[in-house]
Amino acid sequence: MGENVQTTPVMAHAGRKLRPRAWGLALVGIVALVLSPNLVLWSTSSGYGGVDADDNWIDNGGKVLETAPVTVQVEGHVAPAALALLLLVVVVxxxxxxTLARSGHRALGDIVRYSAYLAVPVCIVVGVLVYTVWQSQVVMDQVQHEVLHPHGFPWGGVTVTTGHMTR
Known part of the structure; x- marks a missing residue:
């Protein structure tokens, strides 16, 4: 009855500490570089006229034109500034x-890497939301008011194609 029993914790910490790795961030940077030039977030187009009952070209006000009315197509792409910010976060x-680990600040280096892991999705989501909302409001308004060369978000990725209607 007077036995002395010693116990050890069942969930004792063993093995390596979970550390954020650089390859995950490098993978995100590579995927961003490969996919971003081909990603179209939104597009709009409009024709500034049409054809009347006599098969004449007319503008939106009904005035007869001698040439086909202008058409505008706008495509919104990933903003180069957002991509540059994302890549800066990945590189840092x-x-x-x-570098911090070599100078004896390994914990600070881990904080920087964890912060980069958290900042990457924030940059993507916030960048896409701000860019898409801005472009959809400003560019759509310009297209509706028959602006031939709509101005996109500063440092934004907008492709504007103008042409003429065909019958």
Whole structure:
């Protein structure tokens, strides 16, 4: 009865500490570079006229034109500034932690890398939302008011194609 029993915790910590790795950030940077030039977030087009009952070209006010009315097509792409910011976050998250670890600040390096892992989706989501809302409001308004060369978001990715209607 007077036995002395010693116990050890069942969930004892063993093995390596979970650390954020640079390859995950590098993968995000590569995917962003490969996919972004081909990603169209939104598009709109409009024709500034049409054809009347006598098969004459007319503008939106009904005035007869001698040539076909103008058409405008606008495509919104990923903003280069948003892509540059994303890549800056990735590069800092890859390069800075080893530098800090060499100078004896390994914990600070881990914080930087964790912050980079958190900042990447924030940059993507906030960038896409701000850019899409801005472009859809400003550019759509310009297209509806028959502006031939709509102005996109500053440093934004907008492709404007003008042409003429065909019958």
């Amino acid at each position: 998250g890859i390069v800075l932690p080893p």
